[in-house]
Amino acid sequence: MSNLLLRGTPIGKVKAILFDKDGTLSNSEEHLLLIASLRLEQALKNFKLDEREETDDSLAKLKRNLSKIYGLTSKGLNPDGIIAVASRDQNLISTATIFTLLGRNWPNSIKLANDIFNAADEIYANSKHTQMMNPLLPGALSFLKELKKNGIVCSLISNDDSKGIKNFLISNNLDNHISQVWSCENTPKKPDPNAVHQLCNTLGLKPKDCALIGDADSDLLMARQAGIELALGFTGGWKTTPLLTYQHHLIHHWDELSID
Numbered sequence: 001m002s003n004l005l006l007r008g009t010p011i012g013k014v015k016a017i018l019f020d021k022d023g024t025l026s027n028s029e030e031h032l033l034l035i036a037s038l039r040l041e042q043a044l045k046n047f048k049l050d051e052r053e054e055t056d057d058s059l060a061k062l063k064r065n066l067s068k069i070y071g072l073t074s075k076g077l078n079p080d081g082i083i084a085v086a087s088r089d090q091n092l093i094s095t096a097t098i099f100t101l102l103g104r105n106w107p108n109s110i111k112l113a114n115d116i117f118n119a120a121d122e123i124y125a126n127s128k129h130t131q132m133m134n135p136l137l138p139g140a141l142s143f144l145k146e147l148k149k150n151g152i153v154c155s156l157i158s159n160d161d162s163k164g165i166k167n168f169l170i171s172n173n174l175d176n177h178i179s180q181v182w183s184c185e186n187t188p189k190k191p192d193p194n195a196v197h198q199l200c201n202t203l204g205l206k207p208k209d210c211a212l213i214g215d216a217d218s219d220l221l222m223a224r225q226a227g228i229e230l231a232l233g234f235t236g237g238w239k240t241t242p243l244l245t246y247q248h249h250l251i252h253h254w255d256e257l258s259i260d
Contacts, residue, residue: 002150003260004211004230006249010260012230016153016205018196018223019178020214021160023084023237026134026168029077034127036070036083038120043095046116047102058102065098079242085216087159087184092117134168137237139254144177150259153203155180157190157212157219179203191218196226213251220246 001013022028040063047062070091071081078084082094092113099109147154154177158165162183169175182190182199189195200207211230212223215237223231224246233247236254244250251257 001209002152005258005260006232006251007256008258011249012211014152014211014230015209016155016200016203016211017147018155018157018199018210018212018228020212020216020219020234021156021158021165021168022134023079023215023242024213024234025136025140025156026172027137027237028084028134029238031134032083033072033077035120035124036072036077038123039091039095039116040066040070040072042116042119042123046112046119047099062098062102065101066095069094069098073240076239079215079238079240080217084238085159085218087189088117088161089184090159134171136172136174137254141172143254143257144174146259148177152259153179153205155182155199155203157182157195157199159184159190161185191222193222193226196222196228200226215242215244217242217244217246220244 001015003010004012004014019025022032043066044059044063047059069081070083071078082091095116096106096109096113099112100106104112144154156165156178158181160183162181162185165181165183169178180199180202182195186195186198188198196207196212200210207227208229210228211232212219212228213232213234214220214223215234220231220233231246231248233244233250235241235244235250236252
């Protein structure tokens with residue numbers, strides 16, 4: 001085991017570190033803002049195509065409610081909103097729920113949400129500006145290299161799907177730095193503490209021998225409930241600083257961490 005240092009002070013010994021992806025390792029705000037904007041755009045477009053006549057008031061409510069749950073603000077993306085924290089499926093259910101509040105039945109709402117998400121995904125995939133919208137945050141690669149040099153296992157636990165994680169690893173040349181991933185397609189998915197248990201089992205380690213670094217309270221609470229004794233909150237991945245409460249320590253920049 002190696003000593004993990006925060007701003008030069010030892011905070012614990014670790015054999016492995018479990019990393020969140022979006023807003024922790026990855027500068028994801030621009031990418032997630034585009035996805036949220038495309039879903040909102042498609043929602044307003046498709047909502048008007050329903051057989052029922054829509055009023056300007058209902059469309060205004062739709063825009064206001066979806067913007068709120070997605071976390072769209074005048075300052076950027078709310079790091080505690082559903083786009084930033086939750087899985088695609090959870091975002092889809094939340095979107096469909098908003099449709100029911102505006103009078104749709106549930107089968108229609110689910111179909112409409114699926115159509116909207118698929119249309120937004122297609123536009124996103126065909127955009128020339130999305131090739132490198134998930135770059136590593138400053139200092140992250142240097143820290144990952146230091147961990148590898150010292151024999152510390154690195155893994156990802158994310159609410160992104162396996163395709164999104166794979167694209168992130170390939171585009172940032174991280175295949176040799178991340179030994180294992182746990183996506184929203186794995187069972188159970190985070191923030192279930194058993195997701196940490198299963199990932200640690202896959203690594204052949206106990207939770208108490210690992211640290212977890214994330215940018216959301218759901219990550220940090222999950223880590224504590226799973227028996228991880230070093231839950232580190234990362235705040236440097238967003239324009240708006242996340243409000244975190246379950247961390248053992250806070251990190252503002254990757255340069256603050258080192259190995260002894």
